[in-house]
Amino acid sequence: KAGVTQTPRYLIKTRGQQVTLSCSPISGHRSVSWYQQTPGQGLQFLFEYFSETQRNKGNFPGRFSGRQFSNSRSEMNVSTLELGDSALYLCASKGWAEAFFGQGTRLTVV
Amino acid sequence: DQQVKQNSPSLSVQEGRISILNCDYTNSMFDYFLWYKKYPAEGPTFLISISSIKDKNEDGRFTVFLNKSAKHLSLHIVPSQPGDSAVYFCAASAGNYGGSQGNLIFGKGTKLSVKP
Numbered sequence: 001k002a003g004v005t006q007t008p009r010y011l012i013k014t015r016g017q018q019v020t021l022s023c024s025p026i027s028g029h030r031s032v033s034w035y036q037q038t039p040g041q042g043l044q045f046l047f048e049y050f051s052e053t054q055r056n057k058g059n060f061p062g063r064f065s066g067r068q069f070s071n072s073r074s075e076m077n078v079s080t081l082e083l084g085d086s087a088l089y090l091c092a093s094k095g096w097a098e099a100f101f102g103q104g105t106r107l108t109v110v
Numbered sequence: 111d112q113q114v115k116q117n118s119p120s121l122s123v124q125e126g127r128i129s130i131l132n133c134d135y136t137n138s139m140f141d142y143f144l145w146y147k148k149y150p151a152e153g154p155t156f157l158i159s160i161s162s163i164k165d166k167n168e169d170g171r172f173t174v175f176l177n178k179s180a181k182h183l184s185l186h187i188v189p190s191q192p193g194d195s196a197v198y199f200c201a202a203s204a205g206n207y208g209g210s211q212g213n214l215i216f217g218k219g220t221k222l223s224v225k226p
Contacts, residue, residue, distance in 0.1 A: 004153070033213055042116075042218035043154070043199060056213040090153050092214070097142060099201075099214055101153030 002027065004093045004102035012108045018079040021105045025072050025093030031055075032074040033099065034066060037088040049074050081109045113137045114202050116217035123224050129187040131220050133200030136181065140202040144214065145174060145185045148197045157198075158185070190224045197221045 005024040013019050025032050033056075034046040045058035049068035066076040078085055086109045092099035115134045123129045131145075141162040146154035160167040160174045160183070167174050173186045187194055198221075201214040 006153075035216070040218065043201075043216040045213055045215060048213045088151075094214075097203075098144060098156045098159060100156060101146075103153050104151075106151070 004091060004100055006089075006091050006102035006105050008105060009103060010106045010108075012110060013081050015081055015083060015109055017081050018077060019081060019107060020075055020077045021089055021091075021107075023074045023076075023091030023093075023102060025074070025091075026095070026100055029093040029095050029100075030072055031094035031099075032068055032072065033092045033094065034074070034076050035090045035092065036060075037090060037104070038086075043090065046076065078107075083109050085109050112217075113140075114200055114215050114217040116198075116200055116220050118220050119218070120221045120223070123190045123222065125192055125224055125226050126189045129185075129190045129194065129222055129224065131185040131187075131198050131200075131222065133183050133185075133217055134181055135183075135202050137202070137204065137215075138181070139204040140215075142203045143174070143176060143183050144201045144203075145172075146199045146201060146216075147194075148199060148219070154199055187222075190222075192224050192226050195222055195224050 007022045031050045033048040035043040037043050048056040052068045063079045068074045088104045090104045091102045144159040145157040148154040158169050158172045160176050176183045197219040199219045200217040
């Protein structure tokens with residue numbers, strides 16, 4: 001059973017640009033959540049998608065958005081990048097209870 | 111407002127001894143709790159979970175204890191091994207005892223170092 005796949009693994013962008021990250025969940029899982037991890041802040045919840053609908057949203061500005069496709073694959077987009085957006089972005093695929101994480105995308109904004 | 115708190119940023123333990131990692135929560139609606147382990151540059155890996163209808167769950171060297179009245183849970187690792195050195199995250203969710211409704215809220219993590 002394939003795990004959660006996130007692409008790309010590493011990304012360097014310039015301030016003001018936008019970026020799109022991709023996540024393919026475990027086959028059969030319909031819930032995909034996104035988290036941001038920065039040093040000292042733990043994993044902060046961005047949003048969750050279930051069956052193509054955003055079901056929960058964390059406390060992040062509108063520059064952070066996402067979507068989910070009919071095959072459960074999800075993308076998150078960050079527009080007008082700021083230096084503080086540099087972080088590890090993690091995608092989690094959830095079946096019933098436990099969430100399974102991908103390797104993450106390391107985004108560096110310069 | 112942090113709903114899940116891990117007040118110890120780090121913990122150092124000797125190999126073979128017990129490691130106890132603590133977690134407190136404030137939201138009484140949480141009914142499912144999980145522990146994840148994370149190595150640098152990797153995604154968190156699920157370790158063990160507990161539903162609020164239980165007060166203990168055991169899986170090999172890992173045991174999670176839940177004290178609902180104190181809104182406190184702990185992860186015990188016995189015996190600790192150097193390979194256990196990682197950051198441990200506590201997480202909680204509300205809704206259907208872990209069912210598909212609830213998103214996970216994480217603590218900030220505790221870095222465990224197990225010394226040989």
